Amino acid sequence: MIEIQNAVKKFDGFAALDGITLTVPTGAVYGLVGPNGAGKSTLLRCLNGVYRTDEGAVNIQGEPVWENPALKARIGSIPDDWHYFLQASTQDMMKLYRGIYPTFSMERYKKLEDAFPIDPRKAIRHLSKGMQKQAAFWLTMSCMPDYLLLDEPVDGLDPVMRRQVWSLVLDDVAERGTTVLVSSHNLRELEDVCDHVGILDHGKVLLERSLEQLQDNMVKLQVVFPEEVTEVPSGIPALHASRLGRIHTLILRMNATEAEALLAQYNPVLVDAVPLTLEEIFIYELGGANYAVKDIVL
C-alpha cells in the first residue's frame, strides 16, 4: 500500500505539492491525472525517493521511502526522463539494474527479449525515443518490482507497443499483485487499465475514487421533456446542460437510478442514461475548478 499524507514540496516558495493525501491499495492500478503542472511528476519523484518532501509523510508499506534502500529495491520506476549512461547499451544497463535490484530475474530478462525488438548491444543513446522507453520497460519489468511507478509510460510508443507494454504490466498485476501508480494524459487508455483514479490540480487532490464509484457517481442523460416544458426545470441540479432540438443532454452528480427517479416527476417523453467516459468526468470535475477550454481566437 502506498500512503501519502499531507505531503508538501516547495521549489523557491512555489508549492508543487500543496498538502496531498492519497492512498493506493495493494494490487491496484492507480491512474494519476491532472492538467499540466498539477504536480504529478513531483509526486512520483517523492515516491521513488528522488525528492524529499518538506512536510507530510510518504510511506510505502508503512515505511518512509526517503533514504530507505531496502524498500526502494522493491520499487520499479520509469520516470519521464529515464536516465542511462552515455555510452551504455541495454545490456550494460541490465548489469547495473541486476546489481541494484536483488530481485532481478535473468529468466524474465531473457523472456522479454522476444517482446522488445531491441538489439541489447546497441548504445541506448542511438535508439529512438520510443525504443529507449521500451528498453526502460524491459529492464524495469525484469526487476520483478512489487511497486511500479510510471510517469507517462506509453508516451512515444506505437499502438502495438502500447498494448504490449500494458499487457505485460497487467499480467504482472494479475499474477503477482503488483501495485501500479501511473500518470498519464491518455484518459481513454487509463480507463481500460486502471481501477482507481486520482485527479490532481494545483498540488492538491481534487478527487480520488475507484473507477467503479466514479462511473456510478455521475450520469449523462438524454431527456426529452413534454411539449409544454421548454427549459430544464430548476429543480434539476445539472452540472452541465446542453440542448439540441428537443433533446436535452444533462450531466448530473448522482447514479442512474436516482436520476431517473428525479426526472420521473416531470413526465419526460424519453430518458436515456449514457455512461460517462473518464474524459468527460475529467472535464466536468475540473470545469468546477475553473479549468476549461478557453475560447482564444488567434
Added chain:
Amino acid sequence: MISLNYRDSRPIYEQIKDELRKLIVTGALAAGEKLPSVRVLATRLSINPNTIQRAYNDLETEGYIYSVPGKGSFAGERGNADAARRELLKDKARQLLRELRVLGVTPAELEALLKEGETT
C-alpha cells in the same frame, strides 16, 4: 473470442459481460465449458484484471456462469439467467416493438417473427 470496441460508449466491463452473455446464449460456450481465466483475459485484452473479475462476478450473480474455487469460471446452463436480467431484456423488446409498430410493421408480421424465434 472477445473483442472490445474502443469507440463504444458502454463501459469496458459492460462490453465484456455482453460478449460473454452472447457466447453463452448462442451456445458458442457450451454449458460447463471453462471460461478463460481472469489473468489470460487481462493480458490478452490489456484490461485491468479487477475489471474482468467484476464482470465475472456480475455474470455469476445473473446466473450465466458459475465458479469453482481453485478451478476457475465455467459457463452455466442456458435459461438460468435471473429475473432482473429478464425484465431488462423485456423492456428492450418493448422499445423495439414500439419502434417496429411506428414503422408500420403489422402485428401479424410480429407474430411470424416470434414463431421464427421459437424454432431457432
